[in-house]
Amino acid sequence: MSVDVVFQLQHRVRRPDGTLGWTLSRAVPLLDEDGRIEEWIGTASDVTEARE
Numbered sequence: 001m002s003v004d005v006v007f008q009l010q011h012r013v014r015r016p017d018g019t020l021g022w023t024l025s026r027a028v029p030l031l032d033e034d035g036r037i038e039e040w041i042g043t044a045s046d047v048t049e050a051r052e
Helices: none
Strands: 007-014 020-031 037-046
Touching: none
Parallel strands: none
Antiparallel strands: 007 020, 020 037
C-alpha cells in the first residue's frame, strides 16, 4: 500500500566532472498492512537548467 504523501527535496550535487548541479528527488513510502513504512520508491531528476 502507498500513501498520498510525496517526499520532495531539491538539493545540490557534485557531478562526476566536479561541477555543482541541482537535483530534485521525489519519493513515496510503501506501507505494510499496519501502516508502517516498508520501503521508499522514488526518482531523482537533474533540474540545474530549470533553476538557472
